[in-house]
Amino acid sequence: MVAGLAGELLLRLGGAAAFVLQGERQWEPWHIALWIVVLLAGLELLSVLTFALGRASGAKLIPHRGKHLDRLEATDVAFIAFNKLCTTLFTYQWLRVMWEQPLGMRMVWALGDADAANTVGATLALYVVFDLFYTLFHRALHHRSATLALYVVFDIFYTLFHRALHHRSDAVNVYPFEFLSGEYNHLLAILRPIFDAVNVHPFEFLGGDDAVNVHPFEFLSGEYNHLLAIFLVSRFVVPVHVAAAAVFVIAGGFMASLNHTRYDVRVGSVYQVRYHDMHHWYPDCNFGQYTMLWDRAFGSFRHFPEGSEGVQFSYDNGTSSESPRKANKSS
Numbered sequence: 001m002v003a004g005l006a007g008e009l010l011l012r013l014g015g016a017a018a019f020v021l022q023g024e025r026q027w028e029p030w031h032i033a034l035w036i037v038v039l040l041a042g043l044e045l046l047s048v049l050t051f052a053l054g055r056a057s058g059a060k061l062i063p064h065r066g067k068h069l070d071r072l073e074a075t076d077v078a079f080i081a082f083n084k085l086c087t088t089l090f091t092y093q094w095l096r097v098m099w100e101q102p103l104g105m106r107m108v109w110a111l112g113d114a115d116a117a118n119t120v121g122a123t124l125a126l127y128v129v130f131d132l133f134y135t136l137f138h139r140a141l142h143h144r145s146a147t148l149a150l151y152v153v154f155d156i157f158y159t160l161f162h163r164a165l166h167h168r169s170d171a172v173n174v175y176p177f178e179f180l181s182g183e184y185n186h187l188l189a190i191l192r193p194i195f196d197a198v199n200v201h202p203f204e205f206l207g208g209d210d211a212v213n214v215h216p217f218e219f220l221s222g223e224y225n226h227l228l229a230i231f232l233v234s235r236f237v238v239p240v241h242v243a244a245a246a247v248f249v250i251a252g253g254f255m256a257s258l259n260h261t262r263y264d265v266r267v268g269s270v271y272q273v274r275y276h277d278m279h280h281w282y283p284d285c286n287f288g289q290y291t292m293l294w295d296r297a298f299g300s301f302r303h304f305p306e307g308s309e310g311v312q313f314s315y316d317n318g319t320s321s322e323s324p325r326k327a328n329k330s331s
Helices: 002-021 029-056 074-100 117-141 144-166 176-197 207-211 216-237 242-258 273-281 293-298
Strands: none
Touching: 029 074, 029 207, 029 242, 074 216, 074 242, 117 216, 117 242, 117 293, 207 242, 216 242
């Protein structure tokens, strides 16, 4: 009874939030600032909870292959900051789409209307549809011409933006993200003895940051692929309960972050962190985000090497400083 009332209250609060968002043109600047702060705080909480979940699972850490990331470059910080800010916009649009249900979408809001089809069935369908498009998109990104085009476009804007800021006559003649990356790495250096004491690598704790440390085009395409999946499933497959849509996005955030903590978490053969880790080892395999269903279907699935079991982690006193892009990192 209490659980049912609590669930109904949460759904009504979600509906109220979506309704309020319809009046965004009347928002004051502090409303926008509050929305951004709350969402960014939620992302940091996600990182903390992901770390706690990985530790609580008792899973060992997957061995490293080659150099690992100990420092962030200016481009890393720029990507992380930009992508996190974009998440605040995506969340706003996600709520509005679920409330307004455009183009014949069939969203279910009432708790009493929840059933196996629009909750469990819809959630499974959402992951299957999402990973179909994500696998194809991710595979296309690894085509040399596509990757080259993305980085050429980005570097043009990066160069122009960098020149405009770096050659100012102000006293602080430093590109902002270069400054932030230095401060970020300085903070990690200060905290390193604490991480050492509990045998934790800083980026094991910051899996959420590593998960969004990708080219903005790739990140935004992946984020809005969630909306595409919700639209397709609700329009053509089965009505989607708003709770299923929430689980789909939030649990997906946990899984994407876990994929970058190196915790060898496994949920049967459906989801395993080691599957995604193989993609970092061999970029021509395991393109799926949450499951390997479509990689198996398309012949791009690759098993984790036998005998390469997880080990307890200890890092090399910070001798590695390679950027994820230089290390051929791909999400």
